[in-house]
Amino acid sequence: MVLFTRNECHFRDxxxxxxxxxxxxxxxxxxxxxxxAQYSKDQTFKNLITQLENEFVVxxxxxxxxxxxxxxxxxxxxxxxxxxxxxxxxxxxxxxx
Numbered sequence: 001m002v003l004f005t006r007n008e009c010h011f012r013d014x015x016x017x018x019x020x021x022x023x024x025x026x027x028x029x030x031x032x033x034x035x036x037a038q039y040s041k042d043q044t045f046k047n048l049i050t051q052l053e054n055e056f057v058v059x060x061x062x063x064x065x066x067x068x069x070x071x072x073x074x075x076x077x078x079x080x081x082x083x084x085x086x087x088x089x090x091x092x093x094x095x096x097x
Contacts, residue, residue: 048081
């Protein structure tokens with residue numbers, strides 16, 4: 001079980017409101033958990049997450065080494081995976097999760 005501090009919960013709630021997840025009947029964490037479960041079934045998604053994690057690790061190492069190119073690397077993290085199509089399910093679903 002993951003425990004969040006008061007500030008982390010406040011930030012997560014603000015982010016949910018900003019991203020339009022606060023107006024649903026179900027709690028935004030339940031919606032995100034459902035999305036994670038659906039996306040985790042897709043091998044392309046799994047590969048893209050691995051690629052993103054690898055990009056993050058490389059960039060973080062450059063930051064820790066105070067590499068002068070770290071700023072440009074930060075701007076590029078994740079850009080290479082944005083155009084991929086993910087197929088999660090053919091099942092119809094409504095606002096309820």
